[in-house]
Amino acid sequence: MLTLRSIEPQSIPKISEVDLLVIGGGTAGAIAGIAGGREGLNTLVVEQLGFLGGTQTGALVTPMMPNQIDREPLNGGIDMEINRRLNAIHESGVWKDGNQGWFNPETLKHTLEQMVLESGAKLLYYTMFEDAVIEDGAVAGAVVLNKAGRGFISAKRTIDASGDGDVASRAGVMVERGDPETGRNQPFSVRFHLGNVDLKRFAEYLRSLGKHDVMDTAEGSDVMLIHTAMVWGKGWTLEPVFRKAVSDGVLQEHDGDYFQVFTMAGRPGELAFNCPRIRENVDGTNPDHLTLAQIRGREIIQRYVAFCRRYLPGCEQAYLVMSAPMVGVRESRRIQGEYYLTTDEVLGGAKFTDAILRNCYPLDVHRDPQDKRNGVIKLPPGEYHEVPYRCLVPVGVEGLLVAGRCFSASFEAQSSVRIQSNCRAMGEAAAVASAMSLRSGISLRRVDGVELRAELKRRGARL
Ligand SMILES: Cc1cc2nc3c(=O)[nH]c(=O)nc-3n(C[C@H](O)[C@H](O)[C@H](O)COP(=O)(O)OP(=O)(O)OC[C@H]3O[C@@H](n4cnc5c(N)ncnc54)[C@H](O)[C@@H]3O)c2cc1C
Structure with a gap:
């Protein structure tokens, strides 16, 4: 039947x-x-x-x-x-x-x-x-x-x-x-890309700070390799810059809970961000939670874009290429x-x-x-x-x-x-x-x- x-x-x-x-x-x-x-x-x-x-x-x-x-x-x-x-x-x-x-x-x-x-x-x-x-x-x-x-x-x-x-x-x-133990799901992330970044200048800046992965080219290819992050209290050298941005009102305190950036192959001048992270209301099968995540994610992305343009050399002329159409559900x-x-x-x-x-x-x-x-x-x-x-x-x-x-x-x-x-x-x-x-x-x-x-x-x- x-x-x-x-x-x-x-x-x-x-x-x-x-x-x-x-x-x-x-x-x-x-x-x-x-x-x-x-x-x-x-x-x-x-x-x-x-x-x-x-x-x-x-x-x-x-x-x-x-x-x-x-x-x-x-x-x-x-x-x-x-x-x-x-x-x-x-x-x-x-x-x-x-x-x-x-x-x-x-x-x-x-x-x-x-x-x-x-x-x-x-x-x-x-x-x-x-x-x-x-x-x-x-x-x-x-x-x-x-x-x-x-x-x-x-x-x-x-x-x-x-x-x-x-x-x-x-x-x-x-x-x-x-x-x-907690009944909680892993956090969501709503990722985004930033375009028109001068990757060389950004790389030089990060090198001058230390504690970042920066290489002129990734192995066997012509991709510039940049990876950096900032999490409060973990010793990332971007932390004082984040602190300043929070005191200037450009970022909010929780924007520094998790910030991570990579370059990508095939997209010169772009950076991919593994953030913002959303910690509340994170049931990936709940449409209300997914909706809230996109709304909140886009709000935070606006702050990150402003932050990058104002504080990170190489990003002055950057623009938001896109925010992810799908919420990242772990x-x-x-x-x-x-x-x-x-x-x-x-x-x-x-x-x-x-x-x-x-x-x-x-x-x-x-x-x-x-x-x-x-x-x-x-x-x-x-x-x-x-x-x-x-x-x-x-x-x-x-x-x-x-x-x-x-x-x-x-x-x-x-x-x-x-x-x-x-x-x-x-x-x-x-x-x-x-x-x-x-x-x-x-x-x-x-x-x-x-x-x-x-x-x-x-x-x-x-x-
Ligand atoms: C923010 C984040 C960061 C991560 N970082 C990494 C990393 O750096 N490296 C790494 O290797 N892994 C990473 N992961 C883990 C990895 O990306 C995922 O676990 C993996 O991609 C999930 O694959 P999947 O096929 O299970 O689901 P998905 O790739 O999400 O595929 C599910 C598909 O089903 C479709 N779908 C869902 N419901 C329906 C429906 N009802 N009807 C029709 N279609 C439907 C969706 O649109 C989607 O296309 C990360 C995950 C997240 C969320």
């Missing part, structure tokens, strides 16, 4: 019938689309915005954090293919220690789109997932909403790459959210999966026979200033842990996998694994697992994780 969890099915026209439906064309979902298409599956990626990349391109999170040991990346496969493709056209830079993922978000949008289309997968933009369609205990597709109204997409397999576990949650999968729902990755397993370097990715990025919780627990905890030098396939398989429902930051893990384990290369790896693994389950006529739960691992390895994963 066909049932919708909350909508009368009769009135909804079937608009598409696919093997693989990917909800969300973000960091994980775009890669799931590429991998699904390459597997020969009739694949459709549904995305609420008009472009791919999600947090990477929409929330302007342009630096990919390194996941590597002795300069050797732990991720391979499509993640590495994309980085190489962008490196080859100088649209991503090789940063410190060989990290390849510092990209121009506009070029990434285009590259992902081309790769999805080249794979044979299809795209449906400006379309929002609304509800899961359940048939005999399995997700059999989704109801979506767009300008044409509601439509039903029937799918043999569905990947929830919404970042927020929207499909899993509507399908009745149990979810967790936030820090179990974590929201985490599904209950067949395996729950714990904090101890991350720090202890746990290994699994059904591993789909390897990670050595530290625990990285952006704690409130009053929370004195350590936010960043590294794995032992040279150590990595693995994430098993079972973390993508939701408990209690068939036909569905998740990929991306909403996978099954503790709050702190998620803070480590959520980086972009790992989300991409989850997207690829979920699509390959979907193809294996369809080829063998078995459920996603029954896909042999050891075989999946071998398949991923054949496709270039470093496992």
Whole structure:
């Protein structure tokens, strides 16, 4: 029997019938689309915005954090293919220690789109997932909403790459959210870009202060590398400048809680800001919170722009290129999966026979200033842990996998694994697992994780 969890099915026209439906064309979902298409599956990626990349391109999170040991990346496969493709056209830079993922978000949008289309997968933009369609205990597709109204997409397999576990949650999968000790989510950020910056003068100024990463060119490319930050009380040499700006009334005290700036490949004269940070009302599944974040974020950005122009040499003529169309959400729902990755397993370097990715990025919780627990905890030098396939398989429902930051893990384990290369790896693994389950006529739960691992390895994963 066909049932919708909350909508009368009769009135909804079937608009598409696919093997693989990917909800969300973000960091994980775009890669799931590429991998699904390459597997020969009739694949459709549904995305609420008009472009791919999600947090990477929409929330302007342009630096990919390194996941590597002795300069050797732990991720391979499509993640590495994309980085190489962008490196080859100088649209991503090789940063410190060989990290390849510092990209121009506009070029990434285009590259992902081309790769999805080249794979044979299809795209449906400006379309929002609304509800899961359940048939005999399995997700059999989704109801979506767009300008044409509601439509039903029937799918043999569905990947929830919404970042927020929207499909899993509507399908009745149990979810967790936030820090179990405080009940709070990690903060949001509303990022922005500043243009018409004289990067050379800015770099000279920062060098004269000390304690900043400034190099004339990033490794193997012509990108000027600048990274600086300011957090009250952490010894950043920009602190006296911030103090002066607060006393002049240009900034407010909390504007100095977290300020971080990078350059990007392919965008000379621009700076990308990993701020402002929003700490209150930070449930990424609450539309009121998201709305408030954009409003407040834009207010603070106006102050930062004024600050940069007045106090930072090289930024006198700078202008606001854009504020991020998407709020940067670090974590929201985490599904209950067949395996729950714990904090101890991350720090202890746990290994699994059904591993789909390897990670050595530290625990990285952006704690409130009053929370004195350590936010960043590294794995032992040279150590990595693995994430098993079972973390993508939701408990209690068939036909569905998740990929991306909403996978099954503790709050702190998620803070480590959520980086972009790992989300991409989850997207690829979920699509390959979907193809294996369809080829063998078995459920996603029954896909042999050891075989999946071998398949991923054949496709270039470093496992
Ligand atoms: C501020 C911030 C800074 C970060 N810094 C770094 C960093 O420096 N380096 C790093 O590697 N990682 C960083 N991360 C982490 C990393 O960027 C994210 O964890 C990762 O990109 C999330 O990928 P995802 O695929 O799970 O979600 P997303 O990339 O957000 O993709 C979800 C997609 O689903 C779409 N969608 C959502 N709901 C629906 C729906 N109902 N219907 C249709 N479409 C929908 C969205 O529009 C989006 O395209 C940062 C994250 C944030 C927020």
